[in-house]
Amino acid sequence: MKPTGNHAIIIGGSLGGLFAGLMLRSIGWDVDIYERSAHTLDSRGGGIVLQPDVIEAFQRAGVSHKASLGVVAHERYYLNPDGSIAQRMPMRQTLTSWNLLYSSMRRHFPSQHYHQGKLLTNIQQNGEQVMAIFADGTRKIGDLLIGADGPNSTVRQLFLPDAHYDYAGYVAYRGLVNEADLEQDAAALFTERFVFYQFPNSHILQYVIPGENESLVPGERRFNWVWYVNYNELTELPRILTDKEGRHRDYSIPPRMLASSVEEQMRVYADTVLAPPFRKLVAATQEPFVQAILDLGIPQMSFERVALVGDAAFIPRPHTAASTSKAAANAIALADALIEHEHDVPKALKAWESAQLAYGLHLLKHGQTLGDRSQFSYGVGRFGENTTSVQQV
Numbered sequence: 001m002k003p004t005g006n007h008a009i010i011i012g013g014s015l016g017g018l019f020a021g022l023m024l025r026s027i028g029w030d031v032d033i034y035e036r037s038a039h040t041l042d043s044r045g046g047g048i049v050l051q052p053d054v055i056e057a058f059q060r061a062g063v064s065h066k067a068s069l070g071v072v073a074h075e076r077y078y079l080n081p082d083g084s085i086a087q088r089m090p091m092r093q094t095l096t097s098w099n100l101l102y103s104s105m106r107r108h109f110p111s112q113h114y115h116q117g118k119l120l121t122n123i124q125q126n127g128e129q130v131m132a133i134f135a136d137g138t139r140k141i142g143d144l145l146i147g148a149d150g151p152n153s154t155v156r157q158l159f160l161p162d163a164h165y166d167y168a169g170y171v172a173y174r175g176l177v178n179e180a181d182l183e184q185d186a187a188a189l190f191t192e193r194f195v196f197y198q199f200p201n202s203h204i205l206q207y208v209i210p211g212e213n214e215s216l217v218p219g220e221r222r223f224n225w226v227w228y229v230n231y232n233e234l235t236e237l238p239r240i241l242t243d244k245e246g247r248h249r250d251y252s253i254p255p256r257m258l259a260s261s262v263e264e265q266m267r268v269y270a271d272t273v274l275a276p277p278f279r280k281l282v283a284a285t286q287e288p289f290v291q292a293i294l295d296l297g298i299p300q301m302s303f304e305r306v307a308l309v310g311d312a313a314f315i316p317r318p319h320t321a322a323s324t325s326k327a328a329a330n331a332i333a334l335a336d337a338l339i340e341h342e343h344d345v346p347k348a349l350k351a352w353e354s355a356q357l358a359y360g361l362h363l364l365k366h367g368q369t370l371g372d373r374s375q376f377s378y379g380v381g382r383f384g385e386n387t388t389s390v391q392q393v
């Protein structure tokens with residue numbers, strides 16, 4: 001694509017920032033990404049259900065990858081308490097990993113334009129241009145600034161100081177197990193399947209994802225599990241979100257940092273309530289981690305020359321399997337709007353915004369319905385039943 005002479009500043013170098021950066025480059029923009037972390041971002045764990053918007057963004061941005069972007073599961077199983085199969089459902093889905101998507105995009109994005117250790121602290125705009133101000137005192141000027149800076153977005157706080165996420169009432173314990181490290185009977189049940197076990201006010205699921213170095217080779221992949229457990233926000237959550245060094249974290253504790261008392265309690269609880277194959281899966285997990293489930297929705301995503309995308313704007317619950325694909329969809333639509341409006345940024349952002357707000361709100365509400373039904377109203381509608389959604393996880 002012919003260079004347009006326009007320049008975008010992207011805040012946040014995770015998946016949302018990379019989707020936006022690559023899509024803008026694909027329409028001839030110069031792009032610089034600024035990421036606060038000084039280290040290579042490393043996955044907290046894992047699994048992502050591959051959705052069409054991610055594939056489209058990869059294709060349109062020309063991101064090369066292996067023959068398949070993930071591991072194909074052909075069916076879903078719902079288990080009984082004794083581990084036998086209660087229900088089988090044919091459903092083809094491709095399951096990938098945060099690492100595979102991130103690494104593929106990083107390889108495709110020019111490293112001289114991906115800047116690490118850059119913490120955005122302020123933004124100024126004057127109608128013609130927008131300026132990003134960083135904690136190290138540097139300033140960068142562009143035609144467009146994109147806030148892809150996640151749940152605690154600085155960009156969002158600057159423009160919508162009253163908007164913040166809410167705790168949904170439960171957390172997701174998560175873990176990964178190398179294919180070779182799981183007992184044979186459990187491995188046979190889980191391999192290349194999406195498997196669920198639902199019990200009162202909780203559910204756990206697993207699917208296979210690419211392994212180390214993005215390997216898709218059978219035997220080198222990983223079982224990825226997610227277990228939703230309810231905790232009271234005031235009396236229980238603060239303890240879960242205090243890491244092993246005693247530091248309280250906002251919404252997640254990464255692998256190797258879970259407090260030993262929390263991990264121990266989780267393992268005992270798993271042995272008490274889970275169906276046997278899932279007990280084995282949790283027992284075989286070396287570094288479980290946890291993240292609080294959050295709800296975030298905002299009334300506005302564009303502010304003259306500034307746009308909010310990805311988790312900075314809307315955080316739908318993971319049952320929609322849509323956070324990553326929503327970030328891709330935001331970026332695709334933004335590139336389309338800029339072309340349609342001949343790179344007039346304020347006009348393009350206004351035109352882009354309404355459909356993105358509607359999509360974010362739809363995912364937010366849909367996720368709340370799915371999650372609340374499985375976590376807080378067992379018996380009213382069992383997970384996996386009475387729903388038109390095929391995506392729920």
Ligand SMILES: Cc1cc2nc3c(=O)[nH]c(=O)nc-3n(C[C@H](O)[C@H](O)[C@H](O)COP(=O)(O)OP(=O)(O)OC[C@H]3O[C@@H](n4cnc5c(N)ncnc54)[C@H](O)[C@@H]3O)c2cc1C
Nearest residue numbers: 012014015016036044045046098119120149150154310311
């Ligand atoms: C390291 C990491 C690992 C993850 N692993 C998984 C996973 O395994 N499975 C899964 O489903 N989801 C994972 N996620 C979440 C997933 O990336 C998001 O839910 C989704 O893809 C949307 O991403 P996002 O880019 O909008 O937000 P995020 O992924 O949260 O990224 C926001 C980025 O902005 C940076 N940032 C924040 N504030 C500033 C600032 N002021 N200045 C500069 N940079 C800033 C953060 O360091 C972060 O890299 C992970 C996120 C991260 C950051």
